[in-house]
Amino acid sequence: AGCATPPRGFAPRARRPPRPSTSRGGRSPRGTRAARGPSAFVAGAFEAEDVFDADVSVAGEDARDAEAGAVSFAAFCATALEMTDADVAKVLDRVPKLKGYDVDRVLAPKVDLLALELGAGARALRAAVKRDPRLLTVSLLRLRATARWVEAECGVGQKSVGAVLCKQPSLAWLGVETTLGPAVAFLRDETGVPAESLAAVAAKNPSILAMSVSNLREKRDFFVNVFADARDVDGAFVSGPLETANGVFRKNPQLFALSVKNSIVPKLQFFANELGLGASGAALLVTKSPAILHLSLERNIKPTTTFLVTELCLGRERAAKLVMSRPTVLAYSIDQKLRPTVAYLTHNFFPTCDAYDAAMCTTYSLKARIVPRVRALKSKGLMATAFKDPAFKVTYVMCASDARFCAMAEIEREKYDEFVRQAKEDPDAGRLGWLTDGRRDENERNDETSARDKKQNSVAQAGVAPSASKVSLTSEEWTLEAAREMAARALREGEGGTSR
Numbered sequence: 001a002g003c004a005t006p007p008r009g010f011a012p013r014a015r016r017p018p019r020p021s022t023s024r025g026g027r028s029p030r031g032t033r034a035a036r037g038p039s040a041f042v043a044g045a046f047e048a049e050d051v052f053d054a055d056v057s058v059a060g061e062d063a064r065d066a067e068a069g070a071v072s073f074a075a076f077c078a079t080a081l082e083m084t085d086a087d088v089a090k091v092l093d094r095v096p097k098l099k100g101y102d103v104d105r106v107l108a109p110k111v112d113l114l115a116l117e118l119g120a121g122a123r124a125l126r127a128a129v130k131r132d133p134r135l136l137t138v139s140l141l142r143l144r145a146t147a148r149w150v151e152a153e154c155g156v157g158q159k160s161v162g163a164v165l166c167k168q169p170s171l172a173w174l175g176v177e178t179t180l181g182p183a184v185a186f187l188r189d190e191t192g193v194p195a196e197s198l199a200a201v202a203a204k205n206p207s208i209l210a211m212s213v214s215n216l217r218e219k220r221d222f223f224v225n226v227f228a229d230a231r232d233v234d235g236a237f238v239s240g241p242l243e244t245a246n247g248v249f250r251k252n253p254q255l256f257a258l259s260v261k262n263s264i265v266p267k268l269q270f271f272a273n274e275l276g277l278g279a280s281g282a283a284l285l286v287t288k289s290p291a292i293l294h295l296s297l298e299r300n301i302k303p304t305t306t307f308l309v310t311e312l313c314l315g316r317e318r319a320a321k322l323v324m325s326r327p328t329v330l331a332y333s334i335d336q337k338l339r340p341t342v343a344y345l346t347h348n349f350f351p352t353c354d355a356y357d358a359a360m361c362t363t364y365s366l367k368a369r370i371v372p373r374v375r376a377l378k379s380k381g382l383m384a385t386a387f388k389d390p391a392f393k394v395t396y397v398m399c400a401s402d403a404r405f406c407a408m409a410e411i412e413r414e415k416y417d418e419f420v421r422q423a424k425e426d427p428d429a430g431r432l433g434w435l436t437d438g439r440r441d442e443n444e445r446n447d448e449t450s451a452r453d454k455k456q457n458s459v460a461q462a463g464v465a466p467s468a469s470k471v472s473l474t475s476e477e478w479t480l481e482a483a484r485e486m487a488a489r490a491l492r493e494g495e496g497g498t499s500r
Contacts, residue, residue, distance in 0.1 A: 052137050072103070073103065074099075077091070077129075082122060091129060095133040098137070109140050113143055119158070119162045120166045127166065143172055149180065155195050156199050167206050168206035183211055183213060187216070187253060190246075198253070205256070207257055219258075220245050222260050223249075224241045224242050226279075226283050227283055228241040268283075270297060270302070275320050276320050281320070300331060304329065304330050305330075312359060318356055326359075340366060340430055341361065341364075344371070345361060348374050358394065366430050367430065368423070376415075376416055377397070380409055
């Protein structure tokens, strides 16, 4: 409300045709040149483009439009980018000259290019402008040249290039021969990052492309030293330190975005000292799963380690063995993934499934694999077999392929797929139920039933109201010891149970 009429030809959410640009110095406009294929990109042409706008103000023949109420920068941002007055004020405080920009001739084409043609969208562009308003001062020709470079050299699709530039606006004004090109050459040629991974780097962590080669090499050399020291300890690595480091970065080139001092070193020290893996074990863990270095030490690694060591009673040595075998366990939510899965498995495979085996199976989906397989075994009356037969140990049951499991359980694949579908749709899938599946000796069951009846009769004769047994444990109340006690009760009485 109260905004001036939108600039001529500008529609915030409609794609506008490219505008012909006048050239300076006798050069023909970029828009009139033949389209370049990815392999035809010329670095010299990129560097020849003017980086920032020159004539950007409303002047000359446009003066009357300005006096008549042409759209202001603030009104344009409110309409096209849905920015608040406070947002606009902060942008102009950082780059005051934007206030005098010709919206129709200079700003609108850039917004169209980034938000529509290059697929960034208004939301991402708004965030980018708030973070670094200089993006709007880069010339349209330079933005197009940068977009072509990202597409050609990094393998990013045209509709994803806008998001890359919004995540890292400095790509638009950094030199391809001084910064961008050398960074890509280091990743591709020296480190061996494949093309598809290079595209992922540009899409997820484009700040890596803006790093100097000396910075990138320094981070790789840090890992070279880590693996050299670890190899000297016990010869744990077959490849040399340099090749091992390159292999880690080929698996996860996004590691270049992490701070060695503030992020990587504290985690390696925790794995080596607190978890007890030692320097060589911590280095080996990184080679197996470099992605764990992206996890938060305080929010993920430390709480999960405490859960494994203390709550599951694994102790540090078995917890370290588990993490080395299943590094991704450190990324899982304790309340939403680890605790419910361990509770379900230790309950349904009671008393043979211990916490270690259950935690080993947390890499599998509770509803897509674990619950359907338990239900399939119950439908075939095989839970008692699972209790007695080592071939039906919980880790074997859960780790087997679908075809192998169907053969073990002697169940048709179509029937198993139906169990999977039902479990995914069942809101109660994962609830801990009664253990009346034939795993107990019948004589033992009769003896315990008789003892329970005598106890209830004696309580009734004494005139004391029987106490209500707790049949559920909240996430906060759950412990391995309490869960096993509840499972034992469910097995003894065939009634009551626990729910996650």
